Amino acid sequence: MTYPHQMLSAEPHDRLGEHRNDQGWLDTRWADPTSRVLVVSGTRVRPVEGALPWVATDEAPDGVRVLLGERDGTTSWAVIVGPEAAASQEGEWYPLRGLLPALAGGTRADAPLVFHALGLAEWHWATRHCPRCGGALASRAAGHELRCTECGKTQFPRTDPAVIMLISTGEPGTDEERCLLGRSPQWPPGRFSTLAGFCEPGESLEDAVRREVAEEAGIVVGEVAYFGNQPWPLPQSLMLGFLGRAVSTDIQVDAREIEDARWFTRAEMRDQAEAGTLVLPGGISISRSLIEHWYGGELPGQW
Known part of the structure; x- marks a missing residue:
């Protein structure tokens, strides 16, 4: 079975990492008329008629040149310019979250390239000075390293591991089995999702699942099994999906990150989703995949 979250990583590109320090090779590929460039202003991109605006290299502005890689014989790049470029041009520029509808549609094959480009753009934007001496970075x-011009220390892009989990209780596959969903205080009424949180230093992924569920919902989790992952550079995460089995069922929400959490049977989930009183995550998210995997099929409605 192909899950919804896999749509955005189904066609990965060759990142050509062995050529990133070969300036002659880079110059040759940049001069190739078939190469294409995604212009990123700060951390935003401006779609044109719902599609991503890839341009030829001779049409790209000056900026930080980032090699993304190659797919189907075409070399793709990003050029990162300052956020003032978006303010000075017509049209609306979107961060990655605003581009997800376009990526889930006709430009889905470009999603790994866009995730790569905006993940690096976010890193360049957030990493302004050397953490060792405060010097300028070059x-x-x-585009995949930042080196201090004062002390020479090199910085590399970050990826923060985050766990996202569907926790269930009851006899698996029966009408009595239930899964745990929660909601943030900031969400509109009826919106629920799987629980999630960041892995802490020195912590295994399985223990991060258990800790986050205990902290947010007061549920003790025993067995934890890996499900899958999804790059999620919002701004720099890798979502690692898990299935967990609860050994307690008394919910006690933390009232900060989670304002409500509930157990749902499959029938309750289906009926409430059909009625619109339960609004589940979007179809391209790993949260949706976890829910539909547990449910055993597609469900109506989404954010």
Whole structure:
């Protein structure tokens, strides 16, 4: 079975990491008329008629040049310019979250490239000074390294592991089995999702699942099994999906990150989703995949 979250990573590109420090090779590929460029202003992109605006290299502005890689014989790049570029041009520029509808549609094959580009753009935007001495940073390795001009220390892009989990209780596959969903205080009425949180230093992923569920909903989790993952550079996460089995069922929400959490049977989930009183995550998220995997099929409605 292909799950919804896999749509956005189904066609990965060759990242050509072995060429990032070969300036002659980079110059040759940049001069190739078939190469294409995604212009990123700060951390935003401007779609044109719902599609991503890839341009030829001779049409790209000056900026930080980032080699994304190659797919189907075409070399793709990003050029990162300051956020003022978006303010000075017509049209609306969107961060990654605003581009997800376009990526889930006709430009889905470009999703890994866009995730790559905006993940690096976010890192360049957030990493302004050397954490060791405070010196200025210079881009190296086709945008994939930042080297301090004072002490020479090199910085590399970050990826923060985050766990996202569907917790269930009751006899698996029966009408009595239930799964746990929660909601943030900031969400509109009826919106629920799987629980999630970041892995802490020195912590295994399985223990992160158990800790987060205990902290947010007061549920003790025993067995934990890996489900899958999804790159989620919002701004720099890798969502690692898990299935867990609860050994307690008394919910006690933390009232900060989670304002409500509930157990749902499959029948309750289906009936409430059909009625619109339960609104589940979007179809491209790993949260949706976890829910539909447990449910055993597609469900109506989404954010």
